[in-house]
Amino acid sequence: xxxxxxxxxxxxxxxxxxxxxxxxxxxxxxxxxxxxxxxxxxxxxxxxxxxxxxxxxxxxxxxxxxxxxxxxxxxxxxxxxxxxxxxxxxxxxxxxxxxxxxxxxxxxxxxxxxxxxxxxxxxxxxxxxxxxxxxxxxxxxxxxxxxxxxxxxxxxxxxxxxxxxxxxxxxxxxxxxxxxxxxxxxxxxxxxxxxxxxxxxxxxxxxxxxxxxxxxxxxxxxxxxxxxxxxxxxxxxxxxxxxxxxxxxxxxxxxxxxxxxxxxxxxxxxxxxxxxxxxxxxxxxxxxxxxxxxxxxxxxxxxxxxxxxxxxxxxxxxxxxxxxxxxxxxxxxxxxxxxxxxxxxxxxxxxxxxxxxxxxxxxxxxxxxxxxxxxxxxxxxx
Ligand SMILES: *Cc1c(COP(=O)(O)O)cnc(C)c1O
Numbered sequence: 001x002x003x004x005x006x007x008x009x010x011x012x013x014x015x016x017x018x019x020x021x022x023x024x025x026x027x028x029x030x031x032x033x034x035x036x037x038x039x040x041x042x043x044x045x046x047x048x049x050x051x052x053x054x055x056x057x058x059x060x061x062x063x064x065x066x067x068x069x070x071x072x073x074x075x076x077x078x079x080x081x082x083x084x085x086x087x088x089x090x091x092x093x094x095x096x097x098x099x100x101x102x103x104x105x106x107x108x109x110x111x112x113x114x115x116x117x118x119x120x121x122x123x124x125x126x127x128x129x130x131x132x133x134x135x136x137x138x139x140x141x142x143x144x145x146x147x148x149x150x151x152x153x154x155x156x157x158x159x160x161x162x163x164x165x166x167x168x169x170x171x172x173x174x175x176x177x178x179x180x181x182x183x184x185x186x187x188x189x190x191x192x193x194x195x196x197x198x199x200x201x202x203x204x205x206x207x208x209x210x211x212x213x214x215x216x217x218x219x220x221x222x223x224x225x226x227x228x229x230x231x232x233x234x235x236x237x238x239x240x241x242x243x244x245x246x247x248x249x250x251x252x253x254x255x256x257x258x259x260x261x262x263x264x265x266x267x268x269x270x271x272x273x274x275x276x277x278x279x280x281x282x283x284x285x286x287x288x289x290x291x292x293x294x295x296x297x298x299x300x301x302x303x304x305x306x307x308x309x310x311x312x313x314x315x316x317x318x319x320x321x322x323x324x325x326x327x328x329x330x331x332x333x334x335x336x337x338x339x340x341x342x343x344x345x346x347x348x349x350x351x352x353x354x355x356x357x358x359x360x361x362x363x364x365x366x367x368x369x370x371x372x373x374x375x376x377x378x379x380x381x382x
Contacts, residue, residue: 021131028128031337040353043337045171045201045312047234048349049283051269055235058272062265070264077240080271085214087244093253094270096261098200098228098241101253102165103129105224105243108252109194110135110162117156118165119148121172121342123198126165135162146306146314147175150185163194168211169201172337172345174308178209186216186223194249197225200241201310203232203284204291210309217244224249229266231311232284233273238266287311290348294358302364316343324371325361332360 031043041048051059074094082089095101102125110116110133118126120139130137140156143149153164166185169176177185182197189195197213213225228241240262245253273280291308298305298313305313317325325344329336334356337345346357361367 021134025128025131026124028124032335034335036333038333040334040349040356042312042347042349042353042357043335043345044236045231045310045345045347046236047231047283047311048347048353049234051234052273052276052279054276054279055269055272058268059238059265062268065264068264069260070262070267072260074262074267077267077271078242080274081242084274085244087214087217088247090247091217091244091250093243093245093250093257094262094267095241095243095253095257096239096266097230098198098226098243099125099129100239100258100261101226101241101243102126102196102198103132104253104256105194105196105226105245105249106130106133106135106163107256108249113160114162115158115160116163116165117153117161119153119167119170121339122165122167123171123200126167136160142170142173145175146170146173146316148177150177150181154185154188157190157193161190161193163196164189165196165198167198167200169205169308169310171200171310172312172339172343173306173314174201174310174312175306176205176207176309177211178207179211180209182211182213183216186220189222191220191222193222195220195223197223199225200228200231202227203280204288204311205309206288207309214244217246221246229270229273233270233280234283235266235269235273238263238269240266240270286350287348290351290354293351294348294354297358298361301358301362303361312345312347314343314345321368321371324367328360328367328371329357332356334360 034041077094078089078092081092093101095104106129112134114135115138116130116135117138117140119142121142127137138156140149140153147170148166186195199213216223217225225244230236243253294313295305303315305315308314322338322344326338348354
């Protein structure tokens with residue numbers, strides 16, 4: 001390596017120019033990371049539980065072989081998932097997180113002159129990845145119930161629409177779409193428009209009328225489903241997710257994939273997590289029980305919050321309340337995710353941590369009174 005004596009920086013001369021679409025991209029705002037052991041990390045919807053011992057054992061054993069490339073086809077994991085969801089291994093595409101798979105999906109299907117419809121506010125990766133593909137994002141405002149306004153999304157479909165992304169339960173509001181409603185929507189989307197159903201939080205849905213997307217997948221050639229091991233399965237740090245896609249689309253996704261994008265550690269941990277279904281379900285049940293408890297207390301305390309079917313809750317706020325909430329959570333060393341002009345999302349964790357959240361919020365009236373005198377010095381983008 002050559003020694004740089006000028007302290008770094010580009011030498012004089014012409015620098016590479018970014019594509020215009022890249023210069024214009026909004027940055028992905030990651031949830032802040034906990035910097036102390038006492039801080040509660042409730043900003044990224046991760047599982048708060050430590051990795052399962054059975055999964056850790058597999059990862060430790062696999063780490064003996066990190067001098068080798070992983071199986072690019074992820075054959076074993078695909079077979080595991082196929083058996084789990086009753087699809088064919090060829091219909092499963094593994095990627096570096098379901099965000100990675102979504103990028104492959106858009107790269108394989110969309111380009112300039114195309115449009116992609118999605119709800120807004122929803123997952124912030126959507127406008128970034130759609131723009132990067134060259135297509136035009138078409139965000140459609142959420143309904144008053146904080147869920148997708150599916151009629152408006154249908155109206156947003158034009159001759160140029162290539163894909164529609166449906167996020168259920170929706171990040172960051174937690175609202176899920178029930179089976180019949182989603183079925184009607186999919187039936188109304190023109191068959192040449194790809195319907196991408198992002199189910200990052202599907203494991204947490206316990207509504208009786210929850211959507212069975214594998215049925216939609218079987219019935220419609222234009223449906224594809226995204227799932228992840230980052231949330232309920234607790235593997236956010238290993239980066240692995242997948243799509244269920246019909247075979248010609250699946251083949252396209254494999255072609256645009258970054259070679260060896262999913263490590264052997266991630267592949268084997270994901271397979272081991274599917275084998276630990278009972279323990280994962282117990283962890284999910286604990287979160288959904290906490291969700292019921294927290295939602296009830298919040299509502300009794302005067303806070304309005306939609307029926308979350310995910311591992312987080314949503315508080316819509318005006319800017320003043322949002323900044324006051326951020327400041328109060330900051331003081332309590334609780335990291336939450338806030339969205340300018342929209343609200344605050346708080347990941348659910350164990351009972352003690354959720355109680356810290358409830359203690360910060362208290363009753364809505366008291367909170368509003370207490371904070372009415374606070375002067376704001378916080379970065380509003382935070
Ligand atoms: C977290 C999340 C994902 C998945 O993230 P990966 O870690 O890339 O698998 C996908 N969609 C939504 C809506 C999410 O919240």
